[in-house]
Amino acid sequence: MENSLPDPTYQAEFYADVAIKRALAWVVDAIVIAVMTLLILPLTAFTGLFFLPLLVLTVSFVYRTFTLAGRSATWGMRLFAIEFRTHRGQRFDLPTAALHTLGYTVTISTLLPQIVSAALMLTGARGQGLTDLVLGSVAINRAART
Numbered sequence: 001m002e003n004s005l006p007d008p009t010y011q012a013e014f015y016a017d018v019a020i021k022r023a024l025a026w027v028v029d030a031i032v033i034a035v036m037t038l039l040i041l042p043l044t045a046f047t048g049l050f051f052l053p054l055l056v057l058t059v060s061f062v063y064r065t066f067t068l069a070g071r072s073a074t075w076g077m078r079l080f081a082i083e084f085r086t087h088r089g090q091r092f093d094l095p096t097a098a099l100h101t102l103g104y105t106v107t108i109s110t111l112l113p114q115i116v117s118a119a120l121m122l123t124g125a126r127g128q129g130l131t132d133l134v135l136g137s138v139a140i141n142r143a144a145r146t
Helices: 018-044 047-071 075-079 095-108 111-123 132-133
Strands: 083-084 138-141
Touching: 018 047, 018 075, 018 083, 018 111, 018 138, 047 095, 075 083, 095 132, 111 132, 132 138
Parallel strands: none
Antiparallel strands: 083 138
């Protein structure tokens, strides 16, 4: 199977500043998820306060999965002009988006995987986190894609 991802040595523009853009996009996405959760709370007659962590987790999972499946980027990622690609260079479909979101959720659930994932993003040639390495996905600059 041929790998059609951009080469980080010869096509470095695809990966330039992606790690910092991912961090900034994460902040935007966290704010969006918080606002969505606050908007949902009245719909639960505020009983959602009793299971708020589960509600936030659910909103986050649904938001990330469907935005990644829609255009291969969350709203935060779109703001910073980055998007995910599969190991074949294609945009995420719904199953890939769900798997990536599941991997992300597992990774952020404990401190050590978070640290390892962040370190990999900062030091790897393609800036891949743990979930990206498992799935073979990468985040690239949208403006650089061909």
